[in-house]
Amino acid sequence: MANEEEGPRRGWRHRLHTVVFEADTFAGWAFDVALIVCILASVATVMLESVPSVRAQHRATLDAVEWGFTFLFTAEYVIRLLAVRRPLSYATSFYGVIDLLAVLPTYLSLFLPGAESMVTVRVLRLLRVFRIFKLTHHVGEGHVLLAALRGSRRKVSVFLVAILTIVVVVGTLMYLVEGEKNGFTSIPISIYWAIVTVTTVGFGDIVPRTPLGQFVAASLMITGYAIIAIPTGIFTAELTAAARKELTRQACPACSVQGHDHDARFCKYCAAPLNE
Numbered sequence: 001m002a003n004e005e006e007g008p009r010r011g012w013r014h015r016l017h018t019v020v021f022e023a024d025t026f027a028g029w030a031f032d033v034a035l036i037v038c039i040l041a042s043v044a045t046v047m048l049e050s051v052p053s054v055r056a057q058h059r060a061t062l063d064a065v066e067w068g069f070t071f072l073f074t075a076e077y078v079i080r081l082l083a084v085r086r087p088l089s090y091a092t093s094f095y096g097v098i099d100l101l102a103v104l105p106t107y108l109s110l111f112l113p114g115a116e117s118m119v120t121v122r123v124l125r126l127l128r129v130f131r132i133f134k135l136t137h138h139v140g141e142g143h144v145l146l147a148a149l150r151g152s153r154r155k156v157s158v159f160l161v162a163i164l165t166i167v168v169v170v171g172t173l174m175y176l177v178e179g180e181k182n183g184f185t186s187i188p189i190s191i192y193w194a195i196v197t198v199t200t201v202g203f204g205d206i207v208p209r210t211p212l213g214q215f216v217a218a219s220l221m222i223t224g225y226a227i228i229a230i231p232t233g234i235f236t237a238e239l240t241a242a243a244r245k246e247l248t249r250q251a252c253p254a255c256s257v258q259g260h261d262h263d264a265r266f267c268k269y270c271a272a273p274l275n276e
Contacts, residue, residue, distance in 0.1 A: 013082070013083060013085070014253060016079065016082065016083040017083040017084065017251070017253050019031050020076075020080055021080075021083065021084075021251035022251050038072060038073075041069070042066075042073075045062060045065050045069065046066075066106060070103050070107070073102045076099070077099045077102075077103060080099065084253065086255055086270065089255040089270060093255065147238075148235055148239040148241075149238075151238040152231075152234045152235050152237075152238040156231055156234060156235075159230055159231055163198065163227070166194075166220075168191055168194075170194045170216065171188075171190035171193065172190065172191075174190045174208065174213060174216060174217075175187050175189075175190040177212050177213045178190075178208055178209065178213045182207075182208065182209045182210070189206070192206075193206045194220060197217060197220045197221055197224065198220055198223060198224040198227075199224060200225065200228065252267040252269065252274060253273075253274070255267060
């Protein structure tokens, strides 16, 4: 009897999961397109609300539209939790947190009334712009980019450690060469100058005055141009390798994570069966 009840329930959940998390069917594609339109419209509403003249004339309309989007995204969040077998896994995932941030600020603003808290309320309401990250649900190649980022994180970390070593050494050297009279008042300030210089930003608020300091600065600038392509090359190589794996867009029915091999039978993240 239990198995008979579990079958229809699992079938209903599987159909809902196919529509909400996958785009291989017309229903799933239509759901994604409609949600993308709503996300863009809601972010546009937040931006319009930040314009004083628009807010003064259309405050009530903007509030009504905002609450409409809030209820819509709340329903979507609940549906996503119902569509997976492990709701807690999805709720604590990256996409789950983004979905929660998309609706939470509007509800929190109800518990912070009063003029003295208007600044706090405004900060919370501005967090609604996180809805733009919900678009990552519907980017077909998003899993390839994430795989490339995961594959390159160690190499990029080593690269960042090397850059950090360079700016600490050069910053300390410039503090000794230029000194406080030329604006290098401390080693942290000198390291800040080295970071600005090696990244080729060049704010110009601190400038070396001595010939030796200018030589060191010129050398660091050239070094910055030489190393700026390193992380790009690392990520490009990993991106190419990830694209060659030809992962599917099938989403795990338990944790909703996409990006599995074509012949995979179990999820690589939670070990749940992919096809039931």
